[in-house]
Amino acid sequence: MAAGSTADRIIFNGTGLSSAGRKENPMNTLAIKNLTVRSADGDILTDFSLQVSKDVPVTILGETGSGKSILASAIMGLLPPTLLASGEIYLDGKALHTLSSRARQQYWGTVMTLLPQEPWHALDPVMPVKQQIRETYLKVRGHSKKQADIATSQALAHLGLANAAHSIPSTLSGGMAQRVAFAVATAGGAQVLLADEPTKGLDVGRRDDIVQLLKAHASQGTLITITHDVEVAEQIGGYLVVMQKGKIVEQGKCEDILSRPQADYTQALIAAAPKNWPEKQTASKAAHSFVKIQNLQKQRGGRELFQQLNTTLNKGDIIGISGDSGSGKSTLGDILLGLLPADSGVIEFSQPLLRHEMLKIYQDPPSGFAPHCTLAQLLADLVKRHKLNSDDVFNYMNQLQLHSSLLQRRPAALSGGELQRFALLRVLLLKPQLLVADEPTSRLDPITAKKITELLVESCRAINTTLILISHDSCMLSKICDRVVHLQESPQ
Template identity: 50%
Template sequence: MTVLIETDGLAVDGLDSIVRPTTLRVHAGVPFTILGETGSGKSLLAQAIAGTLPDGLAARGRVRINGRDVLGLSHADKRRHLWGRAIAILPQEPWLALDPTARAAPQVWEGFTRVLKLPRAAARAATGQALRALGLEDAARKLPGQLSGGMAQRVAFVAARAGGAPIVIADEPTKGLDAARRDDAVDLLKSGMGTTGGLLVISHDIAVPKRLGGEVAIMLKGSIIESGPVDQVLSNPRHNYTRRLLAADPAVWPEPAASPVGDRLIEVEGLAKSRGGRTLFRDLSFTLHRGEIIGVVGPSGCGKSSLGDLLLGVIAPDGGTIRRNPSWPALRFQKVWQDPPAAFAPQLTLRTALGDLVRRHGLAWDRIPPLMDRLGLSTALLDRPPGGISGGELQRFSLLRTLLLDPVFLFADEPTSRLDLITQQEIVGLMRDVARETGCGLLLVSHDHALINRVADRVIAIGPQSHLASSRLASPQVASPSLTSGDAA
């Protein structure tokens, strides 16, 4: 069997050894998934293979691509001769992969014209076909900032695959996607690999290797702790961490206990919103109380993020009314962003970003270390820029920054989409505890129906069969909405 990617003693060093010497083989026609928790080093391992490590980090050992030692090449040579041609790289964050000033279709079109050298007409036809394959027809003329996180991820995926490279390295290619879109993306990756191509996937989602098949390696604290065929490793794990990972699946979480709620915080009556000529929802009415958790589910681009932004007053409704409790200032109504890179200045260290918040609002810095400890964040990360840490770590910093402001309402937009199952369980537990202990009303958006059903008191489902589920609590009285959905962001 042909070996397309081969590492021997590959390690990543910074101030210390971040990824310990690792050996792996990716064979033609056999998907290979590296599964592990946030900050385990799995993305850095993939970046060391691809030659895209952040400044300040260095790879040592040996990496062969199609039998060629690529660590011996200069950075410019790697980019010129491998990227887009031998290796297609799909970064973890779509915002780092897409040009914010260019519309979606031209970014895909470039791969067909500059790498495959297709004539203009053929490139336009191929671009349209590639976008349609992932339901992105309406995204073609939009800028990345006009797309939902899930749609931006799919555009980045299509752009990375446009050059037709035989080897694909995909870092968290399904984060932010609902189950149907996730399966579509996984199937597209697998079919594009065929029997002669190579596929290396970095993921925290157990559903990805289960659907891909092939080989899986479990990574923990910079080391691969067990590996082998997917069916063998995930059905009969040898390592205790792998067993913990499987046990953290939201589907096996206990049912939530009923909890009393406080005063009315936000009242919504007859709410309507459209985007791009499509109706997202209409006649939506509900009340969110202090200490209550309402979950919002639905496919990518259906309007889940728009609903939260409406409650925050970031965007205006097309119809209906939103009444917020006037006892609380606007600053206490906060949001955890779906894509944290868009919420942090890329040139500032995290210490500087948090320090600016502390000074601006007269907060105490000594509140930060306990929160970092509770969120599983090392203080060593404070002196790195946002691009120097994993997406999951940055998401936890985003939550930390929001909690410092003692929110009375928190709109959490896909707050766990970058987190492994164990960390997800811990972070969701923290948000639930904050809601119950402080009386913070929580609007929690997720593509994971099992997670929402295990956490939320009520559920708003936006989609073709939309509804607001009956409350598990006796006190709130909720009017059932009539909802419709579309593909707008």
């Protein structure tokens, strides 16, 4: 590391000294020594050592399933009983790994907090947004009612959530739910923030807003951000740790690694960003009208999402839908599938479709799976119900890089990326005529996202499925779609 940089204040392997040999200020120092997390199938995290000091943001960058989220759970003391952790974790010199679960919980919210990967798992499903944030200020922060009201209103306005104050989480878009989760996670005033994929599902503008909030926190406390987004890591700066399969493969100053990556995996991760994808190859084909949309209009939450929407979808086309968070992308997809009614307008299909011929890959993977069954049982039921070839299950699992051991787990025991790939597997087995994929790779690292997106598009083209691909990433859509429909967010 270059002498004099802020990243020099990162301390590794528990030495307790900066690069200049001086003792660090112990306040807001998080030290991890030789942390290993094991499952029945082997190590998920291996000999992870890192010490983070105040004012120096640290970003953990890596592929889906690399152990990033497990690291966050181990730091917080949230590992499931099926996982065994060894090693040491210290916060300002206090040995967290020696504390009981109850004693460790005393740190939650006020001293250290976790912004989890799935916002719907962190929010009360029946409590309005404003009330959830306000109660955190009241119960955790200790604010008076007046202070809590003021702080809540400021947080809602700052995150662009003023109009969602009285909504419940299930009525929000994925990006809006993530912003609510951020507001709740940070309302308690904890100085140590672990942000697990905090910008997934957000449009570029909202993503950048969250990054600025994270950087502001890092200037006053301790920040560890877990992400697979190279651009997020670049914006946060500070120190970068690149992980693959539970191990650190490269670490150092963020700008050095991203500009001059040494590890093959880091190079591949950067090269897989959509801006580096090759331009799509266009092939002429006969156009057969499949869906006609005429004068479609929809309001939600008292706000008009779109009006006078007219377009035609051809059979086998790959159609992208882009737009900011809350612009109505997911709503439009649900209307096309008959899951929501339009306020006015006409949608006309060229042929009648059965229910299983019109499918959706949900933006939030848990919402598409029965929570109390194993993946093996869910897929077996699907194969039996539709008389499918069970060999196709394992063929797709290989293509989607899903280990057979995952079949014995329930959905909640999988990472968001793993569960999203199972959602894709299930859809491909049924070979639908119309498929709406709502942010299908937002939880995946760039390498896996590129592979999965290519597999999705190739599979749909092979069976002549009309694919509606919803994404905030207009660059990615331009590289793979036949046409892109952009929805403009209405003024709030």
